[in-house]
Amino acid sequence: MVCVRDPRDIVASFVKIGQRQTERGIVTHYSKRNLDFICRKITTSYQSVLADSTPDDVAVISYEKLVTDAKHELRRVATYTGLPLYVDAIEGARWLKEEYRHLAEGWVTELEGLPPTPKSVRNYQTLLTNEEVGFVEQQCRELMARFGYESIYVQEGHATDD
Numbered sequence: 001m002v003c004v005r006d007p008r009d010i011v012a013s014f015v016k017i018g019q020r021q022t023e024r025g026i027v028t029h030y031s032k033r034n035l036d037f038i039c040r041k042i043t044t045s046y047q048s049v050l051a052d053s054t055p056d057d058v059a060v061i062s063y064e065k066l067v068t069d070a071k072h073e074l075r076r077v078a079t080y081t082g083l084p085l086y087v088d089a090i091e092g093a094r095w096l097k098e099e100y101r102h103l104a105e106g107w108v109t110e111l112e113g114l115p116p117t118p119k120s121v122r123n124y125q126t127l128l129t130n131e132e133v134g135f136v137e138q139q140c141r142e143l144m145a146r147f148g149y150e151s152i153y154v155q156e157g158h159a160t161d162d
Contacts, residue, residue, distance in 0.1 A: 001080065002049050004147045005063035007042050007140035008124035008133055014038045015127050035132060039139035046143050060147065067118045 015038075018030030029037040043050075049058060059080040066073040078085035124133060134153035137144060144151065 001059045001061060001077065002046075003061045003063055003066065004046070004143075006122075006124070006149050007039070007143055008128065008136050008149075009063075009120060009122065010042050011035060011038050011132075011136050012124040012127040013120065014041075016123075035135055036139070039136055042140060043143060050142055050146060062147075064118070064121050067121060 014030050015033060018028065018033055021028055021031040059076070061073055061077065074085055077083075124136075128136070130153065137151045137153050141151075143149075
């Protein structure tokens with residue numbers, strides 16, 4: 001089972017991490033807004049799924065669907081795995097203690113500890129420039145095509161064909 005997320009939103013999340021690091025005086029690939037590094041990291045993390053031309057034994061869960069309709073997606077997980085899952089308890093889900101969730105402050109966001117929310121879906125539209133969106137779509141084109149994320153990059157009034 002693999003959970004996929006729109007690579008443009010993943011990049012936007014790393015950009016936000018970089019912004020927080022910049023505020024703290026920390027210099028990293030994220031604070032430098034190194035999109036090439038970030039896109040390679042994303043592609044590498046999905047590489048085993050992308051390399052398999054027929055992943056019949058891999059269930060794909062969409063992050064966007066999970067945060068929009070968690071109960072439905074968790075029911076799909078339960079059906080796929082055959083494990084009992086009590087989705088009615090999701091509203092009362094408890095988070096791990098904060099010290100066990102993240103080791104670096106840069107990863108913690110205002111959504112930490114809250115129930116699933118679609119607040120960060122399409123966040124890239126406000127955090128990335130049009131050119132950056134185009135760059136991410138080009139660098140992550142295989143991932144986007146494989147999991148059905150449509151290109152929206154506009155160049156001179158036309159969407160790209162990639």
